[in-house]
Amino acid sequence: MKEHLAEVKTLHLGNVSGSRSGGLPEHPAPRPIFSRIITFIVLIGVWVILSGKFDLFHLSLGLISCAIVTILSGDLLFPETRTGGLFRHILPVINYVPWLLYQVVLANLHILYLVFHPRMMELIDPQIIRFDSTLKKEISLVTFANSITLTPGTITMYVSVEGAFQVHAIDKASADPLPGEMERRIARAFEDE
């Protein structure tokens, strides 16, 4: 059941599913208690924000449903088994998000210039580029693909488990800087050294 859910969750990026443990593990992994606790806290936070009621009835209802969800699928949100690994990633991730926003704004302005240019047809030069990424973990591959799509001028067309990317770029200027800087930053944020 859990394997099936994990597959559904990562289906949207092509064939990346099932690579975390390579199918069913032979012996059961140590139960990731810590990641379940974090998942529970996140779920409770979302419940409180969405419901907006602080009386006993609604809070206990939230506690019960969050507990059920955590028991059923607690290891989906943070598939990290070791305790220390989670905290080590928080600071670089927080460091990564503003940089991504800055890049998104910069590249959006570029696309805006392209769109309103009267001779747009001569400026754009769509092309497909292929490259291999050195990222290993699933979460960093997903983040990298989404970041590429979010940065205008490039769309991820295909990702494989081994990190082979196919990217559709709208012109030469947005095709050149890949994989480059973004991959290094994601590697610093999500990968184990």
Add this chain to the structure above:
Amino acid sequence: MDIIVVFLIICGLVFFTGGAVGILRFPDFYTRLHPAGKMDTLGSFLMVLAVSLFNLREFSWAAVLTSLKILLIVLFIFILNPTATHAIVDAGFRAGMRPWTKKDKGK
């Protein structure tokens, strides 16, 4: 405060306009996805930020809660919009649509 809100709304509308015009002007399916999937993301981000700032002009806990919900929308948009774009481009790629290149310009 009002000036910031109006500025953010105008920026968001500019990006939305760019997205709509880009959908109309670009030559093929793949290039149309570029403005559609991403300028809408940034435009939504700016306008949602404006709405959440304007909501906080009179401070109360209910307003803070509503603003948190609005920021949750921002989070969803930033995760879901690239995923939807990727789903569409994957469908086109598997169905065998040919990307437009510079050589096809005569058509």
Add this chain to the structure above:
Amino acid sequence: MVNVFLYAGLFLCLLMVASLYRSVFGPTVLDRLIGVNAIGSKTVILLLLIGLIYERLDMFVDIALAYALLNFMAVLAASRYFQKRKGLYEEPPYK
């Protein structure tokens, strides 16, 4: 201030009409899907603006949140559904 939101909402409606052109006359099915996705992401913002105009933002935020998720699911399901339809496109298959 309410006037600003009103005109912004009207402008968004205008942009939605522009996107509607693509979703009605788009040459392929996926072009129409792009138009629908663009309209959906504008609708989320429009719902928030309507909430500001009627001063019931706390209610409209929930609707906007549900609409964002629903729009995403519709696009995902439609693109999953159409990716097997090879005969629908005007262009020959591409390796």
